[in-house]
Amino acid sequence: MPRNTIIQRISLFLRTGQLHLLFLEFIVVAVGLFFGFQLDRWYEQRQDTQKIEQYVHRLLADIDVDLSVLERVLDSANYRLRATDMLFDSIDDLTIPGKNPTEYMIAFEQSIYRYNLVTQNATYTELVNTGDMALLPVSIRNGLYEYYGDLAQKSQFNSMRDNVQQESYSRFSGMLLPHQIERGMKRDATVRFSIDEAMAAAKRFRSRQEAIDWIPRLRIVHITEIADSNSITLRAADLKSRLKQY
Numbered sequence: 720m721p722r723n724t725i726i727q728r729i730s731l732f733l734r735t736g737q738l739h740l741l742f743l744e745f746i747v748v749a750v751g752l753f754f755g756f757q758l759d760r761w762y763e764q765r766q767d768t769q770k771i772e773q774y775v776h777r778l779l780a781d782i783d784v785d786l787s788v789l790e791r792v793l794d795s796a797n798y799r800l801r802a803t804d805m806l807f808d809s810i811d812d813l814t815i816p817g818k819n820p821t822e823y824m825i826a827f828e829q830s831i832y833r834y835n836l837v838t839q840n841a842t843y844t845e846l847v848n849t850g851d852m853a854l855l856p857v858s859i860r861n862g863l864y865e866y867y868g869d870l871a872q873k874s875q876f877n878s879m880r881d882n883v884q885q886e887s888y889s890r891f892s893g894m895l896l897p898h899q900i901e902r903g904m905k906r907d908a909t910v911r912f913s914i915d916e917a918m919a920a921a922k923r924f925r926s927r928q929e930a931i932d933w934i935p936r937l938r939i940v941h942i943t944e945i946a947d948s949n950s951i952t953l954r955a956a957d958l959k960s961r962l963k964q965y
Contacts, residue, residue, distance in 0.1 A: 770851065770854060774855065775859070778859075779963070781843075782959045782962070785955050786956070786959070788838065789952045790952075791834065792834045793949070793952070795834035798829065800938065800941040803826070803937050804938070805823060806827070806924065806934060809823065809924070810925060810931060815921075820912045823917045824895065824917055825912075827894040827895050827920065828903035828904050829904075833881075836870075836874075836948070838870055859961050859962060866954040869950065869951055873947045876947075883937065886933070890929050890930045890933045891933075893923060894927070895920060899912070
């Protein structure tokens, strides 16, 4: 209603002494405004609830992918630690290469690799950049900060681990002959190495002091990666539990 019209109506009520009608009109307007505000508030809350549900659904999908990747990372790190331990034990135990020549030969290649953890963070980044993080319950927000904060902290060591891998290439160079390298990079039942090949590789290994000296450092990298992956997995599982409780 235009301002002039409102003033005219008030003046009319005052001149005619119809104050009760003026009061009644004020009540009607106030009630209309109240319900209008309530309707707007309800609509905004409904939109926020829908947005939260969408975010929770996306975050759960992200965490499920991460947990699957973390499982592979742990499997890989444990396998590489066993391969490294086999090489270390073979320095003094000359029978190890002949007991399982294929596994021993593969250990030279597999021990120096690491599985790079790549997580899903698009939804988390969107929450932070848009300010929608404030919409989420405190429990979920805390879980997100703890999980992605842990990931960020542990990723700082990736460059160091990459350097270790590069150094490992150098120190283990020549353990496998050129025609053996492709087979050594595989982990399947089709790969076969003979006892003679394994014993020859063990001889090359024991004569390369720089490779022997590097084994303890390599073990530390794999052990650290296992510990980090276990820690991140626990964070991810905790976050998933909080999301499912919403």
